[in-house]
Amino acid sequence: MLSLKKYLTEGLIQFTILLSLMGVRVDLDSYLPSHLPPLHEIILGPTSAYTQTQFHSLRGTTDGYGVHPKSVDLDQFFTSRRLLSRMRALDRLQVPSTELDAWLVHREADSSVSSAQTGSSRSPEGPQDLPPTDSSLRDNRETEQGRGTDELGATAQSESSELNKEEIDPIDILWLQDIDLGAGREDFESRGRHKDNEDIWESLHDDPGSEAAPPGVQVDGETGENVPQGQTAMSLAECLSLLDDTFQFANSSEFTSPDSQSILDTESDPVTLDQADGLLSPFLSDMESPLDLEEQWQDLMSIMDMQVLCFSDTTEDPLYLSLDPSMQQNGNLEAPPLQGCAQNVTLFTPSMEAFPVSESPLPQLSSHNSSDINSTFGFTNLTGILFPSQLNSTSNETSSSDVQDPLGGILGDALFDEISLMDLAFEEGFSQMQASQLQEELDSDSGLSLDSHQSPASPSGSETSSSTCSSSSSSFSEEGAVGYSSDSELVEPEEVEEASGYQPEYSKFCRMSSQDPSRFNRLPFLEHVGHNHTYNMIPEEPEEPPLPISGRGNRRQGAFLDRQAGRDEQRARAMKIPFSNEKIINLPVEEFNELLTKYQLSEAQLCLVRDIRRRGKNKMAAQNCRKRKLDTILNLEQEVKRLNRERSSQLREKGENLRSLQRMKQEVENLYQEVFSQLRDQEGRPYSPQRYALHYTSNGNVVLMPRNAEGQQNRRPERKDRRK
DNA sequence: AATTCCTGTCATCGG
DNA sequence: GGCCGATGACAGGAA
DSSP states (O other): HHHHHHHHHHHHHHHHHHHHHHHHHHHHTOSSOOOOOHHHHEEEEHHTTOOHHHHHHHHHHTTTTOTTTOOOOHHHHHHHHHHHHHHHHHHHHHHOHHHHHHHHHHHHHHHHOHHHHHHTOOOOOGGGGGOOOOHHHHHHHHHTHHHHHHHHHHHTHHHHHHHHHHHHHHHHHHHHHHTTTOOHHHHHHHHHHHHHHHHHHHHHHHOOSSGGSOOOOOEETTOOOOESSSOOOOOOHHHHHHHHHHHHHHHHHHOOHHHHHHHHHHOHHHHHHHHHHHHHHHHHHHHTTOOOHHHHHHHHHHHHHHHHHHHHHHHGGGGGGOGGGGGOOOOOSSSSHHHHHHHHHHHHHHHTTTTTTTTHHHHHOOOOOOOHHHHHHHHOOTTTTOOOOOHTTSSSSSSSSHHTTTTTTSSSSHHHHHHHHHHHHHHHHHHHHHHTHHHHHHHHHSOSSSSSSOOTTOHHHHHHHHHHHHSSSTTSSSSSSSOOOOGGGOOOHHHHHHHHTTTTTHHHHHHGGOTTTTTHTTOOHHHHHTTTOSOOOSSSSSSOOOSOOHHHHHHHEEEEEEEHHHHHHHHHHHTTTTSSHHHHHHHHHHHHHHHHHHHHHHHHHHHHHHHHHHHHHHHHHHHHHHHHHHHHHHHHHHHHHHHHHHHHHHHHHHHHHHHHHHHHHHHHHHHHHHHHOOOOTTSOOOOTTTEEEEEEETTSSSEEGGGGGTTTTSOOEEEEEEEE
């Protein structure tokens, strides 16, 4: 839940930034072709707000705990870095207004075709009975077409309701079992949210058809699809609402459970899925596959990147380019120079406008050395990137190879090979990740909380629940692992049931119960069998029908438990203990002592009773301990996969940035050539590139200097630059 | 017969 | 100091 909040907050922040950017562009586009200064100011605000300093201070203050490998903090670290780089990219390159269109398409597909994640995860139905999307669900809830209507709808269409109920039942049962297991409060809350969705979903299923359509959505008479009305604009609230819905669905582990997936695979109409795939945005379609929120945001940002890069490719405005020679100072190229380059844009533009034709640039050069620039604007490199190599190729002072392409080492094949390999590994590992996605999502995206963030069936939760339960009441069969009682008459059927439902997720971790849960999902009466982890509740009586499942683990377990339970039971019988081992083990200590005082037990009897209690409790503790250990291992495994994905994504992002940088370099080079070729001396002759070169001052001015006079500051430049 | 896996049990530690 | 849960270590049984 914590990570969910984190992602939600982060997502909202990003989305707000997006909207603000879009708004800025819309406002300025109408009257300002060269809107850089105001846009830059606006962008610099959030950009500066994401400076490293603040980032660190935030890291230090928000959560308070150290950077554990599986800490949310670490996640936040990567995410914040990504945000920072994205913001820099936004500063450097504009966000096209088509961004809004993407969201509109998203919503339209959402409304008309059915949500991919909804359809894939929950709905086994065909195209005629498409479940409403989550946003539409929300709309419905807000427009009183939710529960109130669905009661009527449920009576009128009880049949379909029954059918839906049947299909929902396994999931509900799973959910309830998790509650029974003592899922933590956080799990309760998060699941409660899903449950809300399920309720609404159910209600709308009970009330299918046009009346379930949210306001603003018409039902196509031919296709039966919901056609959104008035989609030309989406309010911020709607967008945020949609975003919120998306997050809820994205984080819904139930919606990606294998059983529901199997339901989809077997019953859903592929045409519907195709439609959904075709219309939904990649952001949504990702939720169809159980990617984590991190990836979804990455994909969203990738969309931005693609658009931004396209925009960058098409733009010819050289004002976006920095021509600062100080960038020649260093050779290595990394992301920060991009920011510096972008920052320099605003400095460059006005100064170029005010550039006097007859002004001598040399003093400026002498007064503004590159170190000043670096210290002032944070330029550390970009050195030869922005300088034409061919001009320097004839000069002995600057090696062409040096200036040629400092990116060469970075943009070499090695990096891209690495990226490709990472991508490949990512692709290959994904199916496995999908297989274990449920667990990953249960642990939330940031995943890896060892003990502080247990899965719903984590021992801490169940133990806490059991301990509180046992201490607060005398119903000692809550936890279920209460066996030891061979007195079958004392074991009530419901107790058996509870015991059978004990630790439903244990099957994921224990080989002994490696039955595929999906096999029993459609058979409610086998639900408990599918999650049978009763160490102690296997009835001793042979007349008890054997469990329909078989397998080495269960047989062994059953026999072993029979033996163990029988041992203590026999001892208890031999010692004529007047109450059941179940009570001995599971009663709270006060009631247990009370029980002991009620009966006049001998010393040997008391000793045996205490031994039985100690062994029984320790046995449950050992079971929980082992389960927790397995949980930890699985969580670590998931975290490793997640970090690999993160690394792959960041490598990809880095490659994109470097490619963008290369494009910028090429454009600047072309610009340099163009400017230089148009320069004429007093006699109207062009300057020789072998003898002259353009240099850039810290204030954005461009000066023409003789090459052999470079570094000498007492020479007048032949001519100043021209504005581009 | 050796190995592996599962489970119970004991001892110990810490809350 | 006792209770209780967690956990490492060990043992025993089954496959």
